[in-house]
């Protein structure tokens with residue numbers, strides 16, 4: 001069965017998903033590109049001979065659309081995921097599911113009431129070869145029991161001048177929150193967050209320390225104004241060894257008595273393979289394969305939202321915040337994390 005996909009949102013990520021679906025996804029076809037800005041929808045749809053549309057709910061309801069990728073602004077993710085659940089269509093929703101944990105709970109309730117898993121959440125790092133190798137080494141016992149995980153998340157610059165420290169936690173850090181839960185297989189129970197002072201008015205890095213229910217420590221640095229490029233790395237420290245992600249670069253420059261590696265401009269290049277694998281898993285799922293083993297669920301979206309809410313409180317109050325999740329619903333029993 002060829003899966004006819006609608007991509008909702010024709011911004012940076014929507015355009016990238018449209019390209020992947022149209023050019024790189026066996027078994028799928030790009031049926032519709034939808035954006036409130038008609039010209040933007042037409043520009044992307046026109047590249048791949050797809051239709052353009054401006055009304056997302058009508059697109060989701062179309063009988064010639066089998067599945068949906070939501071890549072519209074963050075605040076629309078939950079309402080559009082709910083519309084997909086109502087229409088009985090599987091959705092690959094970009095992160096975050098919502099910045100409100102309450103809204104994530106509404107989505108989880110609706111999904112559970114529908115009786116089947118319908119949402120795959122775009123925490124694509126789970127499909128990245130580096131993180132996969134890290135997890136394989138960990139689960140094989142190669143580095144012993146994990147003690148600490150260090151994470152660095154650097155963007156060249158912020159998407160807008162009014163980007164804040166709280167946004168670093170709600171927009172960028174959810175990737176870190178998800179990967180630490182996924183990697184360590186347990187939930188964080190507390191978080192602190194603080195920032196150094198910059199000499200200008202740009203948003204300074206946010207440094208967070210989380211403790212897990214199993215007593216591990218996790219550090220997260222989110223620096224949205226790193227100035228030099230997109231750079232995400234992680235190191236897992238076990239009791240008998242460590243494993244770190246390598247810098248990914250196809251070439252190395254030697255010049256002027258100096259050796260250098262390039263940095264990607266943003267996440268689309270760095271995680272190109274992860275996005276491709278994630279979307280392939282989505283198509284297989286829509287075609288009737290089981291729910292993808294690696295995929296993040298609405299539960300994972302909820303957990304990331306709670307951690308982000310606590311992170312923002314920690315940053316604003318200057319004090320450590322306890323992280324409390326609701327007991328994981330039985331419906332999400334196979335999803336990441338230990339049953340509470």
Ligand code: ISE
Pocket residue numbers: 155171172175267
């Ligand atoms: C963006 O939304 C992402 O998902 C990127 O991975 C992250 O690095 C960036 O900071 C976010 O704005």
